Amino acid sequence: MTTRSQAQPARSARDQFDRQAPHYDEQWNAWNRESLDWMLSAAKPVSSDIALDVATGAGFTALAFAPVVRKVIAIDVSDGMLAQARRRAGELRIGNAEFRIAPAENMPFDDSGFDIALCRVAAHHFVDVEAFAREVARVLRPGGRLLIADTTVPDDSPEAADWQNAVEIARDPSHVRNYSPSRWRDLLTSAGLLVDEVTSSGGGITIPLTDWMVKAGCTAAQADDVRARFAAAPDSARAVFDIRRDDSGETIFSWRRVLVAARRPA
Numbered sequence: 371m372t373t374r375s376q377a378q379p380a381r382s383a384r385d386q387f388d389r390q391a392p393h394y395d396e397q398w399n400a401w402n403r404e405s406l407d408w409m410l411s412a413a414k415p416v417s418s419d420i421a422l423d424v425a426t427g428a429g430f431t432a433l434a435f436a437p438v439v440r441k442v443i444a445i446d447v448s449d450g451m452l453a454q455a456r457r458r459a460g461e462l463r464i465g466n467a468e469f470r471i472a473p474a475e476n477m478p479f480d481d482s483g484f485d486i487a488l489c490r491v492a493a494h495h496f497v498d499v500e501a502f503a504r505e506v507a508r509v510l511r512p513g514g515r516l517l518i519a520d521t522t523v524p525d526d527s528p529e530a531a532d533w534q535n536a537v538e539i540a541r542d543p544s545h546v547r548n549y550s551p552s553r554w555r556d557l558l559t560s561a562g563l564l565v566d567e568v569t570s571s572g573g574g575i576t577i578p579l580t581d582w583m584v585k586a587g588c589t590a591a592q593a594d595d596v597r598a599r600f601a602a603a604p605d606s607a608r609a610v611f612d613i614r615r616d617d618s619g620e621t622i623f624s625w626r627r628v629l630v631a632a633r634r635p636a
């Protein structure tokens with residue numbers, strides 16, 4: 371199975387998220403509140419910590435950590451998303467969060483400057499996820515913690531995994547790949563990090579197909595393609611992602627999540 375971790379997506383994340391930024395609202399964030407709560411508790415932040423939020427989007431994770439650490443520096447490749455994040459920081463009167471344009475794969479920071487690194491619901495967009503892991507290992511101080519939350523695919527069903535990644539790309543051409551739990555363990559270990567926890571579970575949130583496509587700004591042709599892929603989903607994918615119809619006939623499903631805690635050796 372190819373990982374596409376170094377392949378170019380059909381549309382860059384920057385283009386995709388500049389398009390999405392105006393619609394990127396609290397409702398989307400509510401889907402992901404659980405992973406944010408897990409990160410806040412697993413990171414064990416203290417008031418002297420400097421945190422890095424990689425691919426911050428509209429800044430939900432950075433702004434949740436800002437009140438409990440000394441400073442948060444957040445990066446993203448999309449100016450549109452960074453503008454949303456800065457606006458939210460202003461509304462919340464948060465002054466210790468800094469938002470900068472930079473890629474996850476090549477961070478403009480000195481070695482060992484961060485106590486905590488965070489990356490929520492974004493790594494599946496990275497063109498080179500191994501480079502992201504190496505950069506995190508470089509910019510974390512010895513003993514510094516990394517927390518990742520993302521959508522994931524199962525280790526034991528390559529058919530369902532490939533179907534899910536293909537449907538994601540059809541819906542959002544900036545999607546690169548969702549990684550399985552064991553792939554996360556391997557790639558972080560290869561980057562020199564110690565992996566403390568990798569847990570995967572059902573997303574717990576039922577996603578209506580139409581709404582999911584609207585959120586990504588799908589064209590009519592993309593929506594037709596995505597609907598056809600759901601209609602032809604293999605049994606393995608139907609089981610893993612709980613694909614079914616609700617009472618109104620709408621297709622609904624549930625993606626899986628992975629939570630990863632790792633640290634740079636002390």
Ligand SMILES: C[S@@+](CC[C@H](N)C(=O)[O-])C[C@H]1O[C@@H](n2cnc3c(N)ncnc32)[C@H](O)[C@@H]1O
Nearest residue numbers: 383387425426427430431447448473474490495
């Ligand atoms: C779903 S949003 C992130 C959500 C955010 N982390 C949160 O917790 O709410 C995904 C973000 O990843 C960013 N992104 C994609 N590829 C990137 C890369 N290689 N480097 C930095 N940011 C990237 C996109 O611009 C987008 O803002």
